[in-house]
Amino acid sequence: MSDHFLPGAPPIPLILRRSPRARRISLRISQLDGRVTLTLPRGVRDAEALRFAAQKEEWIRGHLDARGADVVVRHGAHVPIGGTPHHVVPGVGRRIEIAAGRIAVPGAAQDVGPRLAGHLKQLARNRLAEASDHFAARLGVRYDRITLRDTRSRWGSCTADGGLMYSWRLILAPPEVLSYVAAHEVAHLVEMNHSPAFWARVTDAYGDYSRPRGWLRGQGGDLHRYRFAP
Structure with a gap:
């Protein structure tokens, strides 16, 4: 190469x-x-x-x-959270604050991207755990653990021993997209395939999934344009 x-x-x-x-x-x-x-x-x-x-x-x-061009995440950039653009601005104190379309990130300029990525990963974990719990209860199943990665080829996966893996970048997508992916992976705890029976379980858990699935196919790649490395 x-x-x-x-x-x-x-x-x-x-x-x-x-x-x-x-x-x-x-x-x-x-x-x-x-x-x-x-x-x-x-x-x-x-x-x-x-x-x-x-x-x-x-x-x-x-x-x-x-x-579209890649977006280097720093002060002045716009980053979506839950599908809504937020303006990254300098913050005060030690905590990252998200409110009213703004993300206030304190600290040195070179640390903005990595600090915000860490914050978003924790936010993603909380929301994905909540969604996974919800859909697992609806389908009457249990999962063993949740892991987050920055995957390039898939938004989530499920292992035979009950492990759920998600891309943390789902926190950037609209909430219904994150929820659909959680429902999709939890449904694999019932059907470890993509058979009609599996899609029926996704429908049981989520309902009509055509719009969020279509969003991922059409716009999901844009979530990888955001560069959080310094």
């Missing part, structure tokens, strides 16, 4: 990787983080892949523009 750039304003980082299974050059743009990856068959030179990317420049830039 190697890193290159597509020149222009701005230059676009390109990741070149080789695969023994590839039969031709392929191009992929991640909706999660906007990474542009070129997969090359063996024997294809980097220069040929870069020429291929140059031919696709208009398409690449169009997709990146549609995705």
